[in-house]
Amino acid sequence: MSDLSAKPVSALGGASFDGFAKVREIGPLGMITLRAKPGTKGLDQAVKAAVGTGLPAVRRMEWSGPADTGRGCGWMSPDEFLLILPYAEVSTALAALEQALKGEHALAVDVSDARAVFRIEGEKAGQVLAKLCPADIDRLEPGELRRTRVAQVAGAFWAGEGGYTLVSFRSVAGYVMGLLSHSAMAGSELG
Amino acid sequence: MLLLECPYCGVKAEETELAPGGEAHLKRFGPGSAPEEFEAYMFARKNPKGVHFERWRHAYGCGKWFLAARDTATLEVFGTYPAQTSEPPADLVEKIRARRPDWKGYK
Amino acid sequence: MSTRLSKGGRLIDRTAAMEFSFNGKRMRGFRGDTLAAALLANDQMLVGRSFKYHRPRGIVASGAEEPNALVNMGAGGRFEPNQRTTTTELFDGLAATSQNHFPSLDFDVGVVNNYAARFLPAGFYYKTFMHPRPFWKHVFEPIVRQSAGLGKAPKERDEDRYEQAYAFCDLLVVGGGIAGLQAALIAGAAGARVILLEQTPHWGGRAPVDGDVIDGAPAEAWIDATLEALGKMENVTLKARTMAFGSYDHGYVLAEERVADHTPGDGRPKKRLWRIRAAKVLSAQGAIERPLSFAGNDIPGVMLASAVRDYVVNWAVSPGDRTVVVTNNDDAYRTVLALKGAGLEVAAVVDARAQVTGALPAQARAMGIRIETGRGVVKVKGGKRVTGVCIGLQAGEGAVLDEIACDAVAMSGGWSPVVHLWSHCGGKLHWDRRHHMFRPDPARPPITHDGSPMVIPAGAANGALSAAEALSDAAEQGVAAVKALGLKGRTTPLGKADPVEEAAMEPVWIMPQGAGPKLKMKMWLDYQNDVKVSDVQLAAREGYTSVEHTKRYTTLGMATDQGKLSNINGLAVLADALHEDIPAVGTTTFRPPYTPVTIGALAGESRGEIFQPLRRSPMHEWHEAQGAYMEPVGLWRRPYCYPRAGETHEQAVHREILNTRAKVGMLDASTLGKIVVRGPDAGRFLDMLYTNVMSTLPVGKCRYGLMCNEQGFLSDDGVVVRLAEDTWLCHTTSGGADRIHGWMEDWLQCEWWDWQVFTANVTEQYAQIAVAGPDARKVLEKLGGMDVSKEALPFMTFVEGHLGGLPARVHRISFSGELSYEIAVPASHGLALWQALIAAGADYGVMPYGTEAMHIMRAEKGFIMIGDETDGTVIPQDLGLDWAISKKKADFLGKRGQERSFLASPDRWKLVGFETLDGSVIEDGAYVPEEGVNGNGQRNVQGRVTSTYYSPTLKKGIAMGLLKNGPARMDEVVEFTRMSGGTTKARVVNPVFLDPKGEKQDV
């Protein structure tokens, strides 16, 4: 039987929608959930080695590079970080993390395939999120990571690179795309 | 709809971002405990009109459980604090006493 | 006649004529008209029929308080009943029809109820529809259904779209009248983040109509200047056409924005629901004028005095050529001045007060207008339109002293502050003895999260009724709001209105005060629900003393207008009947919404495809393309079966089972929960979580485990896999992943926070496929890349590697009883693997199977299903799962609960199998009855079926169920109930119907 190692596919195959803001599915991005308490020996260096950023402060996303292909590390909870990197580098990074944190209490797992990632771009992109999330989008600082409810599902987003990056679970990618498209429809600007 | 500040991530989360977890500071009684103790742990719940301690999880946010002290009648929130404690922090207790001189304490 | 005046109309644009229709009749109006104004301009005073008596009803008010003038709007997918004409903006092509009449508005047969009014008193429904009981279904219910409800429910799917939006601010100012503008200006200048809402399309409220003078000029100039100043502030957002209809805990306010109500079909959302979170709410919603209770006060042409001048000044509409003004206060004289100013006649002012001394009456007197003091309206004459009034002494019993011909009556009974935002969230009111009204009691405000007042009332909403008082109160409250927000105020030029000297009003709750029963039966309190003075008095005589009970008994204030006009008058009548003080009787509870809200706005985006999140597995599209019949499992959609052409679902399910048992089948098991647990204390933690021991599971092995809640009842089950020395992978049920992950985190965070354990929910990371059947191994071998032999990969073990080139973890676990592999690959490779397996299995006759085949196959094997065999009251011991409960462990979650004595009773219902004597299938949910009845007179029961199917493998009905002391009753024949009557006889058997030794799965 032939080798199946075809390219990984994102949940929606790069769907997009043009309204008063542009919505597009990006990815698949490489993502690692890293659970460890700040102060764990070797943690800062391990994160630096994996994604090239420092450990983020509370509710921050440390990001470098373009929105679609950059690397970053986000603060998810007091003992959880989200590492973002190119999909193809995940297994190497996981092995490196495992090595760097050997003997320490930590857990790193691949969640690249568990997620769907969207970009919302345009001058009024924030309004798309303001229609769906009980979060004060106008006061969201660049690089601030907000985990909240997106209509009826969980989501996390941050502002940067001329728009917002929104992460949801993969199984509800279609629902989230539907929400974003509905909210971005031309003529429905909030002002 | 309540607004509670998650003590872990600092988000002022609205109720829909949270999951309720009932009364706080319950003591677990496991095997070997007397029926009365187990009953108290399992079923006996306070239902005060006034100061109450509750468990909430920042379910749509950082996922952490935290505890909240609030007045069930006026909905005044006296404070929120991390769940890794078996009793409310002293400064919070003091604050509640100042606001509610009649309060009989959390036990 | 009501008609359009040739001059004036501050809100209309006479260059923009618009055509509309009412009951098919073509009419014309102008841009800026409300539908009510345009109807009046076309002499359409009669707009509907009342709810109970079908009395002709006309337009009474000019705003959200209108009780009568509700119409059907639009057609087809844009049909909407109960649209308030006074708040509906006119647009070209608008089509409205009147409602609640049969067969026509002008001739209504339901009006016979009117003549039967004495048979429809307060509490009519309660009294009449009680007995005899059998009459309900065939007599009472059809009558109630025929006559219940205002308007008609739309039949077609709503063509419009709706949405919601969240907004945050320091200060939410509700009401764009002069008080709201003043307060917003103060807060805006202080740097507060301000949102200012106005329900109408216009700013400034009543001030321009009332002729108020601010800073030496007509109010409009100050309003324009203030709007301009606010518009320049980046921290201030102005929203017109937005109604704040409810206030809730901690500064949460809901508001409905009418985005495209007046521009239908332009592609914008019709309405938008705003969910606003404000640190403080400043309520500047103004006040509503009260009607007076005199006989015939519902005849078309009787209107609120303020509404009459609104129509004249705002829309250049004359409600009538000759108006009688009836009042108990000075404010109504503004209507006299407005009518005279428009060149209309005021036949008389009937003033209930013996002494009339204020500045406004003096102006009217100077104009030579007849003022009848100490007089009241005894009754209004007319049917579908006012023709005159009979007047008499207010202090008398109704003797008619004079008759005055007129075609309109303007009434004013004083004003009531709008307090809903104050009251919804617990603010209390007190009785203002000067204006005879309830207003916010500053000592008992609604409380927000920090214990401070949440709502700050200002202007007329705070009882400051005149423009001068309103502006100065708004300034004071605006500064208070800024202070409460912790901001520093900045000097802002504040508006000051010229004071107008007004004499005190006199409370008048019935006119004339000594009116007898005949008059009281025609004094309407609640126009929409047809509640009269006599109804409230009857309720009091029948013993109703609580205002809340009286409201429900009489239906006073329970219509769609929420009693905006009727509540205070009704309350006063009740207080009088009870010989109580009004404040002692109190008000009913204020509840949102203040005005009706379209359900579409409440649903927002949740319609159609995005009604609710639908979870899709990575292979979802393939299943759909194959024509799979999908069933909901939580929010997931899973294939129930894959019917082929001409097959019923049952036939498809049976084919899938037989094929899997004989050859090989494939199941999409991606929805199974998967949680990684890691750390030095992970083994200890899992030993607490599961009833059996997981810490001893060797690396590379799988073990089935049970989880219980602290009461000992089963809550979830699944296979646990030990990935590494310190790492386990816990499989949960499909619906249970989030719940169990939360459960784990709860214990780790709140009880054992010093244990070193991390969890991660990786459910969606993996697509999981079960390949089951005698030929399963051959299919995997064909894919290649991994040794899947019995020796290399024995039953209840797993291996990680590559299968067909994909990174995969392959488990030898079985829920079907067959040789079975469960393969997990990253979700983005799921479809590729699925298709590869289908291709590789083609030679072996592989078929996909759905959840129903899975359910039947597990039942044939006697495997339990959480939610079927369990219902939250079942312990593992009830299901014969004692083997999965550790006897050695000192503690696990649920252990103490299971030690409770009643759970050891021999009378517990326990799991057994059932085989019907005739091979038929026991009905779902069937019970095994027992002799005798319980305390409620219900038949005793001794067991019930939990899973029941036709087994295509065994070609007979099989079932599992819980039976009192079941395992001790093997071979006994019991009887199950049947929906159609009679019973089904079944033999108690071992629940494992197929391959009891488990040989097939372990090859």
Ligand SMILES: [Zn+2]
């Ligand atoms: Zn949090």
